[in-house]
Amino acid sequence: MINWSKNIKSLTCFWAYCCLLTWWVSEHIFFWDTVQLASKHAHWYYEQNFQYLLLPESIDSGHPPIFGLYLAWCWKIFGKSLIVSHFSMLPFLLGIVWLLQQIGTYYANEKAAKYLILLVLFDPFFAGQSVLVSPDIVLVFAFLWCIFAIIHQRIIGIILGTILLGTISMRGMMATFGLYLWWVLTIYFQPIKSHSNPKKILAIAFTKLPYFLPAGLIAMLFLGYHYQETGWIGYHPNSPWAGSFKQVDVSGFLKNIGLFGWRLLDFGRLFLLGVLIWMLFKKINIKRCFSSEKELLQVQSLFTLIAVLSLLLTPSLLLHEGLMSHRYLLPITLSITLLFYHVCFVFFTKKKTRQLLFGVAFTGLLTGNFWVYPKHIAQGWDATLAHLPYYVLRDKMIQYIEQEEIPLDEIGTVFPNIGPFEIYDLAEQSTGFVKKDFSKNKYFFYSVVYNDLSDEELAELENNWQLLKEFEAYGISVILYKK
Numbered sequence: 001m002i003n004w005s006k007n008i009k010s011l012t013c014f015w016a017y018c019c020l021l022t023w024w025v026s027e028h029i030f031f032w033d034t035v036q037l038a039s040k041h042a043h044w045y046y047e048q049n050f051q052y053l054l055l056p057e058s059i060d061s062g063h064p065p066i067f068g069l070y071l072a073w074c075w076k077i078f079g080k081s082l083i084v085s086h087f088s089m090l091p092f093l094l095g096i097v098w099l100l101q102q103i104g105t106y107y108a109n110e111k112a113a114k115y116l117i118l119l120v121l122f123d124p125f126f127a128g129q130s131v132l133v134s135p136d137i138v139l140v141f142a143f144l145w146c147i148f149a150i151i152h153q154r155i156i157g158i159i160l161g162t163i164l165l166g167t168i169s170m171r172g173m174m175a176t177f178g179l180y181l182w183w184v185l186t187i188y189f190q191p192i193k194s195h196s197n198p199k200k201i202l203a204i205a206f207t208k209l210p211y212f213l214p215a216g217l218i219a220m221l222f223l224g225y226h227y228q229e230t231g232w233i234g235y236h237p238n239s240p241w242a243g244s245f246k247q248v249d250v251s252g253f254l255k256n257i258g259l260f261g262w263r264l265l266d267f268g269r270l271f272l273l274g275v276l277i278w279m280l281f282k283k284i285n286i287k288r289c290f291s292s293e294k295e296l297l298q299v300q301s302l303f304t305l306i307a308v309l310s311l312l313l314t315p316s317l318l319l320h321e322g323l324m325s326h327r328y329l330l331p332i333t334l335s336i337t338l339l340f341y342h343v344c345f346v347f348f349t350k351k352k353t354r355q356l357l358f359g360v361a362f363t364g365l366l367t368g369n370f371w372v373y374p375k376h377i378a379q380g381w382d383a384t385l386a387h388l389p390y391y392v393l394r395d396k397m398i399q400y401i402e403q404e405e406i407p408l409d410e411i412g413t414v415f416p417n418i419g420p421f422e423i424y425d426l427a428e429q430s431t432g433f434v435k436k437d438f439s440k441n442k443y444f445f446y447s448v449v450y451n452d453l454s455d456e457e458l459a460e461l462e463n464n465w466q467l468l469k470e471f472e473a474y475g476i477s478v479i480l481y482k483k
Helices: 004-024 034-047 066-078 082-087 090-107 113-121 124-130 135-151 155-168 170-188 198-230 250-265 269-282 293-319 326-347 351-368 390-403 455-464
Strands: 411-413 432-435 443-447 466-473 476-482
Touching: 004 090, 004 113, 034 066, 034 082, 066 082, 066 135, 066 155, 090 113, 090 135, 090 326, 113 124, 113 326, 113 351, 124 135, 124 326, 135 155, 135 170, 135 326, 155 170, 155 198, 170 198, 170 293, 170 326, 250 269, 250 293, 250 326, 269 326, 269 351, 293 326, 326 351, 390 443, 390 466, 390 476
Parallel strands: 411 432, 411 443
Antiparallel strands: 443 476, 466 476
16 A cells, blocks of 8 residues: 555655756757657647558658657647656656556655655766657657566556557567566565476466567567558658668677666766675675665566666667667666665665665766767767756757848758758748758857767867857857868
């Protein structure tokens, strides 16, 4: 039974934070992948009045289109605006906070749960997405919902949570299967010394399958229908993102392993992982580490969750060129955070020690939101709050361009700034910046938050083009070059 009278006090501050954060960013344009996965998808359904299920091939990324449908539905009811778009995310942010409170109570205690909420809300991977109109916020909500339902044996919750998780994206489908395996293996290893019968795991898998079957059937029906109508699943050779799915050779695979390690340590997660490893080594003696079999089972269960998700989600990232985005790792990094929280607040009984360990990890994550690499190093700008100054700077530059009466079709740029302003700010303006072509562009709009320029192209701009105007704040800059 959930104790609302106690929980509501600790939840109110976090809910207020989410409301204020959403209000603060409610005029921000669509940014990075949300231009495609949110704005363009929602525009299609909104303009077509929901006549079709599948998206046109030019913007179809192969995922179930539920997020675009949801956003378009919000526009139909409340009006098409940035404010409506951002506040459409608020119910999921509030739900994430509530779920973290319940999960934190289960894996430690009610009093400590607020520390889990702090770790997640200010983790750059999550924080960067939390200020965007992002399907990954829905994915995180559904993922945590499933964990909550599984640990508390809420059958209806498992069914509904997995349906939402499996229909938000193909990554959600893989995470759903990972949660199924996690539940089966967690039960299989209870009690500790009873996992010698291979028939037992098959029996458990069979009994738990019906709770995941609705999500699996819906996912298979969508993928089958999509393949029948389009002839492809995931991507097609002519899609704008086909290059990201190019398979790598051995050297590329080794490079991706290094990138994967970097992603896990990036934006301050180095501190959380470092403290976690230290804590585990400190308590490596099982007799000292675990005072009961229940504690051992919980740690084993969380390690199993991390391992299963890693085995399912990382192969596609390591085998292809352009899929090593921070947001793709959210189920894994959230599970690691949960393990850190559990070890810190269960195995370290001295308050000062817990505070020190948590303080180091939390401070590292918090400061990670302000890491800005040199412009020649690409970074995941949707996985950090460091990109927030960009919106005001972009507006200033557009005002300058309008004052100077520079034609927009003479200004080249790169992702995520190409195309009609309407898809970014919903202002019904069909003109915008054009795709980079140095041979044709008379001007070039550049920002440090754009990763699609090579070192050679940056040198070309700096050495052979005139810097016409620059705005800068907190390490973020936008520059207008003239040929």
